[in-house]
Amino acid sequence: MKSEENSAARKAILSRIRAAQGRSGVPDDAEREAVRAHIRAHPQSPRPASDGELVTRFRERALDLASTWHEIGSDSAIPAATAVYLRENNLPLRAVCWQEFTGLDWAGSGMEVEARNARGDDLVGITGAFCAIAETGTLMTLSGPHTPAAVSLLPETHIAVVHKTRIVRGMEDAWELLRAEFEHLPRAVNFISGPSRTADIEQTVTLGAHGPYRVHIILAP
Amino acid sequence: MQVTSMNFKARAGEKLADVKLQAALRKLQGNFVKGRADRVAELDNFEAIRTAAAEIRDRALANLDVYLEEFETNATARGAVVHWAETAEEANRIVCELAVRYGVRKAAKSKSMVSEECALNDALEAAGIEVIETDLGEYILQLAHEPPSHIVAPVVHKSKEDVSDLFEEKHKLTRKTRIPDLCREAREILRPHFLSADMGISGANFIVAETGSTLIVTNEGNGRMVTTLPRVHVAITGIEKVVPTLEDATTLLRLLPRHGTGQTITNYISVNTGVKDAADLDGPEHFHIILVDAGRTKLIGGDMQAMLRCIRCGACMNHCPVYQSVGGHAYGWVYPGPMGSILTPSYVGIENALDLPNASTLCNQCGVVCPVKIPLPDLMRKLRERQFERGLKPWPEKLGLALWGWTARHPALYAVLSRIGARMLAYMGGAEKRIHHLPLGGGWTAGRDMPAPQGKTFRELYSQKIRKG
Numbered sequence: 001m002k003s004e005e006n007s008a009a010r011k012a013i014l015s016r017i018r019a020a021q022g023r024s025g026v027p028d029d030a031e032r033e034a035v036r037a038h039i040r041a042h043p044q045s046p047r048p049a050s051d052g053e054l055v056t057r058f059r060e061r062a063l064d065l066a067s068t069w070h071e072i073g074s075d076s077a078i079p080a081a082t083a084v085y086l087r088e089n090n091l092p093l094r095a096v097c098w099q100e101f102t103g104l105d106w107a108g109s110g111m112e113v114e115a116r117n118a119r120g121d122d123l124v125g126i127t128g129a130f131c132a133i134a135e136t137g138t139l140m141t142l143s144g145p146h147t148p149a150a151v152s153l154l155p156e157t158h159i160a161v162v163h164k165t166r167i168v169r170g171m172e173d174a175w176e177l178l179r180a181e182f183e184h185l186p187r188a189v190n191f192i193s194g195p196s197r198t199a200d201i202e203q204t205v206t207l208g209a210h211g212p213y214r215v216h217i218i219l220a221p
Numbered sequence: 222m223q224v225t226s227m228n229f230k231a232r233a234g235e236k237l238a239d240v241k242l243q244a245a246l247r248k249l250q251g252n253f254v255k256g257r258a259d260r261v262a263e264l265d266n267f268e269a270i271r272t273a274a275a276e277i278r279d280r281a282l283a284n285l286d287v288y289l290e291e292f293e294t295n296a297t298a299r300g301a302v303v304h305w306a307e308t309a310e311e312a313n314r315i316v317c318e319l320a321v322r323y324g325v326r327k328a329a330k331s332k333s334m335v336s337e338e339c340a341l342n343d344a345l346e347a348a349g350i351e352v353i354e355t356d357l358g359e360y361i362l363q364l365a366h367e368p369p370s371h372i373v374a375p376v377v378h379k380s381k382e383d384v385s386d387l388f389e390e391k392h393k394l395t396r397k398t399r400i401p402d403l404c405r406e407a408r409e410i411l412r413p414h415f416l417s418a419d420m421g422i423s424g425a426n427f428i429v430a431e432t433g434s435t436l437i438v439t440n441e442g443n444g445r446m447v448t449t450l451p452r453v454h455v456a457i458t459g460i461e462k463v464v465p466t467l468e469d470a471t472t473l474l475r476l477l478p479r480h481g482t483g484q485t486i487t488n489y490i491s492v493n494t495g496v497k498d499a500a501d502l503d504g505p506e507h508f509h510i511i512l513v514d515a516g517r518t519k520l521i522g523g524d525m526q527a528m529l530r531c532i533r534c535g536a537c538m539n540h541c542p543v544y545q546s547v548g549g550h551a552y553g554w555v556y557p558g559p560m561g562s563i564l565t566p567s568y569v570g571i572e573n574a575l576d577l578p579n580a581s582t583l584c585n586q587c588g589v590v591c592p593v594k595i596p597l598p599d600l601m602r603k604l605r606e607r608q609f610e611r612g613l614k615p616w617p618e619k620l621g622l623a624l625w626g627w628t629a630r631h632p633a634l635y636a637v638l639s640r641i642g643a644r645m646l647a648y649m650g651g652a653e654k655r656i657h658h659l660p661l662g663g664g665w666t667a668g669r670d671m672p673a674p675q676g677k678t679f680r681e682l683y684s685q686k687i688r689k690g
Contacts, residue, residue: 039430187497
């Protein structure tokens with residue numbers, strides 16, 4: 001890349017914008033500060049009324065998106081709940097998972113689970129979620145060394161463990177939670193709303209396009 | 222993409238006679254129009270959200286240069302490289318140079334309308350790089366060597382039989398006839414490409430100044446694949462796509478899927494920021510973001526700036542009686558429907574798309590459903606005025622209007638001429654009182670008769686009434 005050429009394009013575009021809007025030269029400190037002040041304040045716009053209790057709303061909306069869910073009493077029940085779901089649906093009992101689930105007794109439920117990133121031929125992926133959004137029934141996942149993004153993407157079945165205490169009302173609340181717990185955004189924030197789908201052929205909705213065919217949510221306390 | 226918008230009239234005629242296309246368009250209308258109405262009804266304060274969405278877009282556009290610089294600073298701080306392209310050719314050259322620099326043999330691409338504007342695939346192929354479109358619709362079009370006919374549903378003009386034929390011919394596998402089987406076949410053909418591509422190319426629905434992130438909405442998951450698996454990610458997008466904050470993006474995301482596909486939310490919303498850390502198990506090592514002008518700055522500052530609010534949902538075309546009748550290909554460039562009637566002449570030159578601002582009844586359905594309140598009919602009217610001012614209207618129209626204008630300024634003559642005209646038309650209508658062929662108006666009477674005027678002119682009736690009164 002010839003960087004001087006690129007900076008010429010940059011300068012030309014930015015000055016064309018300013019000239020067209022009757023603002024000459026380069027932005028002064030006041031202009032920059034006004035923009036930064038808005039970004040720092042990041043005000044919320046009107047949001048739809050979201051009635052009902054968060055967990056109930058989340059469960060209803062998740063079903064609307066063609067996800068399924070099962071509620072458990074404690075984290076130790078995660079392997080059994082996973083195995084029941086997989087057996088009921090005639091799915092393999094072998095899976096890849098995020099590192100946070102390595103300590104669970106998978107073998108006790110007849111499962112073979114490896115903590116690693118997913119490969120193209122893995123059939124079941126088990127992840128957690130940073131939080132979940134009641135308004136839309138959506139999971140929010142963050143990429144990281146122990147939470148690779150591909151585990152919720154490449155396998156045909158995605159099992160997601162969501163702690164009910166981590167269900168927030170809307171996406172704005174999810175951003176607030178992220179800002180409170182992390183210094184900056186991870187490489188990838190993925191909002192997942194049900195199994196992948198396409199309606200490109202004759203506008204007929206078909207589940208399982210390039211990502212999972214199924215998303216099963218295990219709701220833990 | 223080559224502009225063929227000057228052929229609108231001829232193409233429109235063909236498309237109206239295309240029975241298969243007409244059936245497909247009726248289905249689109251049912252799904253997307255009803256879907257939008259249902260999803261909007263879920264929001265108790267829809268109008269307040271819509272107003273906020275328009276304000277968010279206006280805020281970004283009013284200080285576009287400052288927000289873009291802020292975006293660049295924050296993206297760069299996370300290891301992304303921001304490039305600027307004044308033209309489509311420049312954007313293509315940057316992508317090709319990146320491909321050479323990183324030794325890319327294969328690129329997997331998710332849907333990007335900006336890359337359609339640039340005809341990026343042709344440029345990459347000319348440079349010897351294999352490009353695979355991975356959105357199912359775009360993949361079908363790539364196999365068929367056709368342009369998209371809708372920005373959200375690119376193969377709306379094709380039936381499942383067309384897709385069966387195409388897959389059978391190109392994949393050389395057993396013919397599939399059920400839609401889920403066709404989707405499965407495409408998934409299995411494309412999966413190895415995702416895993417082996419050196420470069421992923423995506424667009425961006427928004428870029429966020431606050432965090433330097435690109436944001437894409439997808440349903441199929443291919444957008445996530447191309448931004449997660451290849452070692453190089455190139456995002457190519459228009460300079461107008463910047464929004465100030467994550468909250469601002471959130472507000473727009475409440476409207477985009479509702480207006481685009483009639484969904485409350487798309488399956489995936491992916492916010493990508495910077496490159497992978499050393500310890501990350503996936504993600505690109507190199508992230509390049511190309512900010513493309515290609516005509517956008519021409520819309521800044523003037524009365525057309527509101528068009529840059531557009532978030533490319535497609536609601537304007539779904540609700541347009543002209544689009545519903547002729548489909549997307551008649552418009553002759555990347556963006557069909559009302560948005561295209563403004564974007565195409567603005568980006569590629571009004572003289573190359575004379576029919577488009579006129580391909581509208583100005584019924585304002587598009588303006589009513591636009592989630593960011595773009596006054597589309599007003600903008601089309603302004604483009605018509607510009608055509609007139611630049612003398613770009615066809616000469617019979619200019620002559621006709623000049624003659625009419627002159628007579629209208631001479632009321633006595635106008636009265637005489639309209640009386641003679643009305644009598645002549647009544648005579649032409651004969652006993653049937655219908656005119657089968659109107660001189661100078663053959664196009665109008667080609668598909669229907671014109672009722673012949675009856676009795677006296679308005680002026681005659683009016684003066685009679687005054688005399689009696």
